[in-house]
Amino acid sequence: MAHEHHGHDHPHPFQPDHPEPTSYYELLGMALNELLIEKGVYTAGDMRAMIEQLEAVSPETHGAKVVARAWVDPDFKAALLRDGAAAVSSLGLDPGYTELTALENTPRLHNVVVCTLCSCYPRSLLGRPPAWYKSASYRSRLVREPRKVLAEFGTTVPDDVEVRVHDSTAELRYVVVPMRPEGTEGWSEEDLATLVTRDSMIGVARAKATR
Amino acid sequence: MTPAFRVGDRVRVDDRYEPRHHRTPAYVKGKVGEVERVCLAHGRPEILAYRNDGGPPRTVYRVRLRQCDLWPDYNGPAHDTLEIEIFEHWLRPVEARN
Numbered sequence: 001m002a003h004e005h006h007g008h009d010h011p012h013p014f015q016p017d018h019p020e021p022t023s024y025y026e027l028l029g030m031a032l033n034e035l036l037i038e039k040g041v042y043t044a045g046d047m048r049a050m051i052e053q054l055e056a057v058s059p060e061t062h063g064a065k066v067v068a069r070a071w072v073d074p075d076f077k078a079a080l081l082r083d084g085a086a087a088v089s090s091l092g093l094d095p096g097y098t099e100l101t102a103l104e105n106t107p108r109l110h111n112v113v114v115c116t117l118c119s120c121y122p123r124s125l126l127g128r129p130p131a132w133y134k135s136a137s138y139r140s141r142l143v144r145e146p147r148k149v150l151a152e153f154g155t156t157v158p159d160d161v162e163v164r165v166h167d168s169t170a171e172l173r174y175v176v177v178p179m180r181p182e183g184t185e186g187w188s189e190e191d192l193a194t195l196v197t198r199d200s201m202i203g204v205a206r207a208k209a210t211r
Numbered sequence: 212m213t214p215a216f217r218v219g220d221r222v223r224v225d226d227r228y229e230p231r232h233h234r235t236p237a238y239v240k241g242k243v244g245e246v247e248r249v250c251l252a253h254g255r256p257e258i259l260a261y262r263n264d265g266g267p268p269r270t271v272y273r274v275r276l277r278q279c280d281l282w283p284d285y286n287g288p289a290h291d292t293l294e295i296e297i298f299e300h301w302l303r304p305v306e307a308r309n
Contacts, residue, residue, distance in 0.1 A: 099251060116236050143238060146278075147287050162290045165278075170234050170296035171253045171271055 054128055059198035062093055063125035063175060067201065068193035070102070071180045077104070084175070088125065096124035099172045103164075103203070105179045110157045112150065112203030113166045113174045114142040120168040122175045126198055133202065143167060153204040166203075176203040183210045212252055214270040214299065220246045221305035222274060224297055232260040235301045243305055244276035247294055255298065270299040 037044055066088055070077035080087035084100035100122060103111035115121065116139045121129040132138050142149050146165050150157055157163050166174050178200040184192060199205035216222055226241035234256045249272055254265015278291040285291070 116238075117234060143293060144282060145286060146291070159288045162292060163278075163287065164291070165293040167236070167293060167295040169236060170256070170298065172250060172273075172296055 054123065057124060057127040059126045059196070059201060060193070062127070063122070063198070063201045064193040064196035065189075066091060066093065066102075066125060066175070067177050067196040067207075068189045070177050071184075071192055072189050077177070080177070094124040096122060096173055100125075101172055101174050102177050103166060103174055104177045105203070105206075107161070107179070109162050109164060110150075110155075110203070111164050111166060111174075111176045112142065112146060113168060113176060114139055115168040116140070116143055117169050120173060122173040122201075125175055126201060130198070150204060153199065155205050176201050178203075178205075178207040181207050181210050212268065212270065214249050214272075216246050216249070216270075216272060216299070216302060216304075218246050218248060222246060222272070222297075222302045223305050224274070225301050225303055229257065231257040233257050233301070235297060236295075238281065239274075239276065239295055239297070242276055242281055244274040244280070246272050247275040248273040250296065253298075255300065271296050272299065272302065274302070 033047070036042060037047070066080065069091060070080050076087060076090075079090070080102045081104055084102045085095035087102070088095040088100060103113070105111055114133075119129050119134040121133065123129075138149070143165055146163050147157060150163070168174055178196065180192070181195055184195070195208040195210070197205060197208060200207045221243060222245070223243045224235065224239045224241065229235070249270060252268030252270045253259075255269055256265070259265030273294050274297050275292050275294045277289070278285045278287060278293055279289050281293060
């Protein structure tokens, strides 16, 4: 355990601590981790380096670059939609360890991604998934009532647009290419990238409007 | 290995009990859809989860289902869809009833 908690004879800080793990499986996971370190399978330093590596990836610095390039370069967009991993690699970015599929939103089609079984996520482009992406609520409701869930994210999809839910259950990873916002003609790739949010690449939101 | 199904084929997700790790969610079992894409082949999750290589690779397919086929009371337009990855050994030709 991170620290021991002896009774309540000391004042608590106003802001609560990150909750200690309480469930059987959370404790089991911690115990296993400590045991693997104790047995020398890996070190605490290895563990820290892995976490730092995961946290060095962000939607702004990785995924948004891919989308902005697709917006300005039709050949790149075609390549991205054909073979996501190869196109991402051509930008010097890591496509991840499995098939990567880019899903293009159009005026007729709105794509949105979920992993109902766990939390499959294109980490090499978007970093660590947000807590809600892993929640039982999002995972169970997005496949059942996608339009309602999207509306709760502030994304109302007209009835004449197809909503297509992608359940990432096995070996593929998905990233949504949102529609390029109107009024961005002539924008630089760098400026366009600032409009591409994490949520727009999961598909629960559109890219940022220009005003 | 040669994939058993092609793009456009109508397929039914097998509706069977499997206690092991198998990556076919209950909500699509027994449902009919269409092969959208033939993906790479991968080891079977049912045995991959138990410390071996998963055996001979099985083709994974992207199957497209209509939301109104998944949920009889689906509250949205008939053109709404869902796509999901299903291993070949979890798919049946649509003519064959389980």
